[in-house]
Amino acid sequence: MTTATAVAAAVRAGERSARDVVDEALAAVAAGDGEYHAFLSLLPDEARAAADAVDAALAAGRDPGPLAGVPVALKDNLCTRGAVTTCGSRMLEGWRPPYDATVVEALRRAGAIALGKTNMDEFAMGSSTENSAFGPTRNPRDTSKVPGGSSGGSAAAVAAGFTPLGLGSDTGGSIRQPAALCGVVGMKPTYGRVSRYGLVAFASSLDQIGPFATTVEDAALLFDVLAGHDPLDSTSLPSQPEPTLATVHGGVEGIRVGLCRDLVDGCAPDVVARVREAADALAGAGAKVEEVSVPEFGYGLSAYYLIAPAEASSNLARYDGVRYGLRVDAEDAARMNTATRTAGFGAEVKRRIMLGTYALSAGYYDAYYAQAQRVRTLVMQAFDRAYSSYDVLLGATAPTTAFDVGAKVDDPMAMYMNDVCTIPSNLSGHPAVSVPFGVGADGLPVGVQVLAPALQEALLFRVAQVVEATAP
Amino acid sequence: MTEERIPLSREDVVHVARLARLDLSDEEVELFTAQLRTVLDHAADVASLDLSHLEPSSHPIALRNVQRADEPRPSLDRDEVLAAAPSVEDHRFRVPRIGADPS
Numbered sequence: 001m002t003t004a005t006a007v008a009a010a011v012r013a014g015e016r017s018a019r020d021v022v023d024e025a026l027a028a029v030a031a032g033d034g035e036y037h038a039f040l041s042l043l044p045d046e047a048r049a050a051a052d053a054v055d056a057a058l059a060a061g062r063d064p065g066p067l068a069g070v071p072v073a074l075k076d077n078l079c080t081r082g083a084v085t086t087c088g089s090r091m092l093e094g095w096r097p098p099y100d101a102t103v104v105e106a107l108r109r110a111g112a113i114a115l116g117k118t119n120m121d122e123f124a125m126g127s128s129t130e131n132s133a134f135g136p137t138r139n140p141r142d143t144s145k146v147p148g149g150s151s152g153g154s155a156a157a158v159a160a161g162f163t164p165l166g167l168g169s170d171t172g173g174s175i176r177q178p179a180a181l182c183g184v185v186g187m188k189p190t191y192g193r194v195s196r197y198g199l200v201a202f203a204s205s206l207d208q209i210g211p212f213a214t215t216v217e218d219a220a221l222l223f224d225v226l227a228g229h230d231p232l233d234s235t236s237l238p239s240q241p242e243p244t245l246a247t248v249h250g251g252v253e254g255i256r257v258g259l260c261r262d263l264v265d266g267c268a269p270d271v272v273a274r275v276r277e278a279a280d281a282l283a284g285a286g287a288k289v290e291e292v293s294v295p296e297f298g299y300g301l302s303a304y305y306l307i308a309p310a311e312a313s314s315n316l317a318r319y320d321g322v323r324y325g326l327r328v329d330a331e332d333a334a335r336m337n338t339a340t341r342t343a344g345f346g347a348e349v350k351r352r353i354m355l356g357t358y359a360l361s362a363g364y365y366d367a368y369y370a371q372a373q374r375v376r377t378l379v380m381q382a383f384d385r386a387y388s389s390y391d392v393l394l395g396a397t398a399p400t401t402a403f404d405v406g407a408k409v410d411d412p413m414a415m416y417m418n419d420v421c422t423i424p425s426n427l428s429g430h431p432a433v434s435v436p437f438g439v440g441a442d443g444l445p446v447g448v449q450v451l452a453p454a455l456q457e458a459l460l461f462r463v464a465q466v467v468e469a470t471a472p
Numbered sequence: 473m474t475e476e477r478i479p480l481s482r483e484d485v486v487h488v489a490r491l492a493r494l495d496l497s498d499e500e501v502e503l504f505t506a507q508l509r510t511v512l513d514h515a516a517d518v519a520s521l522d523l524s525h526l527e528p529s530s531h532p533i534a535l536r537n538v539q540r541a542d543e544p545r546p547s548l549d550r551d552e553v554l555a556a557a558p559s560v561e562d563h564r565f566r567v568p569r570i571g572a573d574p575s
Contacts, residue, residue: 098552191532205531234538235531302518305511313492320493322565327558333570334493342495350494354485355508357492367519368512373528375518380529413510429532454533 004070004164004218008111011069014058018051018069022113025071029116029162036138036147038156040076041084042116047071050113057111065111067225072107073157073166076117077124078209079198080104087200088120088132088150091344092325101198102230103167103209110225115163118153122346123316124174124202126150127418130409131348138405141183141444145402148178148418151212155182158212165222166212171202172304173397173422175210176434180397180447183436185219185464186212188422190454191429192237194223195230203311204235206304206426216435216465220244223457237455244458252285252466255459256390258292263395263421263449270440271396278437278448279394281470282463292390296375296382300423303375305416306359306368307427312349313356319344351412379427387453392463396421397434397447421449431457433464438472480509 010016026044033039054064074080077087079097086092100108107114121131129137129152137152139145140160147156151168155178158166168175170188179186188210199209211222227241259279264272283289321327321340328339345353359368386393398418408415425432431454434447448467452460485505489496496504550563559566 095556098548098556231538231540235533235535237533299518299521302515306515306518321558322567323553324556325558329568331568333567336568338493338495341493345494347500350489350492350496350500351504351507353492353494354488354504355511357488358480358484358508361488361491368515370528371519371521371523372515373530374523374526375521376529376532377526378523380532381526412507413514416511427532 003215004067004213004221007070007164008066008068018054018113019048021069022047022051022071025115025163032160035143036140036156036160037135038118038137038153038160038162039116040086040119040134043083043114046083047113047115054111065109066221068111070112070165071115071163072112073116073118073154073163074114075120075151075154075168077120077169077200078104078167080114085117088122088134089344090133090326091319095325099198102195102232103226104198106225118157120153121150122349124150124169124171125348125352127177127415128408129153131346133346136405139182139402142402144404146405148181148402150174152178154212155179155184155186158184158214164214164218167209168212169199169207169209171206171308172426173419176422176432176449177398177418179212179434181402183445184212184214185216185433185435187219187223187433188425188431189223189227189457190431192235193241194226195233195236197230197232201315203308204315205311206308216461216468217248220248220461242458244461247458248461248465250462252282252287252463255287255392255463257282257287257289258386258390258393259289260393260395261291261293262295262297267396267399271400271446274438274446275396275448278467282466285466285470292386294382294386296378297424299375300379300427301416301420303372304423304427306372309352309356310359310369313353313360316353376427379424383428383430391459393451395449397449401440401442401444401446425451430454431460433460435464435467436471437467480505480512
């Protein structure tokens with residue numbers, strides 16, 4: 001499949017019908033997804049009806065929007081009214097939400113077509129999509145490898161060419177890391193820039209919805225559709241978003257780039273080499289590149305794996321077998337709650353709920369949770385200091401290329417280390433993007449990460465576009 | 473923050489699982505104790521820092537309470553909401569007897 005930009009242009013020009021685009025995408029998934037398991041469910045009837053509505057609008061002389069007829073893969077933690085939304089969990093198997101996420105409505109208004117719901121680590125907890133209750137997703141670049149996670153299904157759907165665009169959620173790197181491992185573009189916006197209404201909550205102060213695409217231009221096109229204030233999300237930013245698409249090809253002349261040693265050191269040598277080549281390429285394109293050290297980022301992982309589980313333990317208390325999802329019957333309500341949660345949650349979700357409950361419990365709250373929140377302040381101040389000298393930061397997205405299926409499932413700490421370069425931006429709420437830049441020693445994609453200050457998405461995409469254009 | 477912390481025990485895991493309403497097998501208690509201890513050991517780098525001069529941050533952006541105008545507006549469709557519930561009676565969520573302690 002070609003880019004979203006090209007699909008939308010062809011549909012708006014009447015060269016292709018949206019129905020034709022959707023039928024082709026559905027056929028591609030039917031033929032190819034047996035190998036990858038990117039999708040948990042498809043929406044063929046809804047997608048065809050939406051495509052027909054786009055074609056009807058065009059026939060009536062109306063513009064269906066900037067994403068006219070473009071199929072999009074939705075992570076299965078985004079609520080779709082009447083269509084099963086599982087979060088990769090037995091707990092929500094068969095659950096049909098009574099409302100659409102705000103981003104789902106935004107896509108519809110832009111003429112995009114929701115093609116299906118994609119696989120994910122259960123409740124977005126994981127870095128390999130192996131924690132899905134419905135079986136893992138395979139990396140389309142090499143099916144013996146994981147696609148990364150937790151938004152591995154959306155990354156794989158875009159990498160496989162099933163859809164030009166995907167949506168994921170990024171709490172500690174869950175868009176950027178799978179994008180890096182699958183060789184596509186994945187971006188986490190500023191916290192509050194995209195509405196979280198209808199995103200099933202994992203860690204509310206860290207979660208953010210963002211785009212997957214095959215090009216930076218497509219990612220900017222989708223971001224512009226998603227961004228904006230939403231009164232249904234109390235953490236939604238009130239300011240008008242700055243459009244990013246118009247300036248995506250603006251170049252990096254004079255932009256100050258800090259090559260962040262703390263987001264490179266400790267990565268595999270082939271990853272380090274690609275990041276340094278990307279830095280050189282930016283310098284060659286006119287950016288002022290210097291090395292910078294932000295040692296505070298080193299504390300991010302520990303802080304994250306206290307804050308995120310703490311918030312998760314609270315958010316996931318709602319799965320009690322009363323209002324929706326699984327119920328395992330028992331003689332009284334408390335036993336029913338326990339039986340339901342014991343049967344409905346997988347091992348990683350239980351681990352995080354217990355870790356979070358422990359970090360919030362009497363006697364440990366100050367030592368762990370409050371202390372982690374102070375580290376969050378420390379990391380935010382460190383970013384402010386770095387951004388007083390640099391316009392953007394550059395680093396690796398993930399420490400390695402895609403690893404073998406099964407390699408880290410029994411070692412949670414080894415799995416958590418995948419997020420070491422992506423976590424700082426979640427703690428600070430800043431935007432960041434992963435861009436494919438060559439391959440590692442194993443021939444698998446390497447992702448280079450660009451980080452920018454809050455609300456600087458336009459600048460972020462400009463720099464990312466040059467990284468993309470200079471990639472080997 | 474410099475006092476010696478007692479490592480997570482089996483009993484801690486059993487206690488926390490009960491608070492979180494999770495029933496663990498003996499093997500799971502064993503496994504989770506070891507795994508959570510590894511994560512908390514890693515977090516020791518953070519727990520031992522002197523950060524008393526910093527305020528904790530709960531959010532990346534300064535949050536202010538948001539209020540909307542107190543005007544009626546459509547809410548979720550009751551039948552649609554109840555259709556997703558495991559058990560319903562007279563337009564209400566039905567649950568088993570409440571009152572017994574889980575332990």
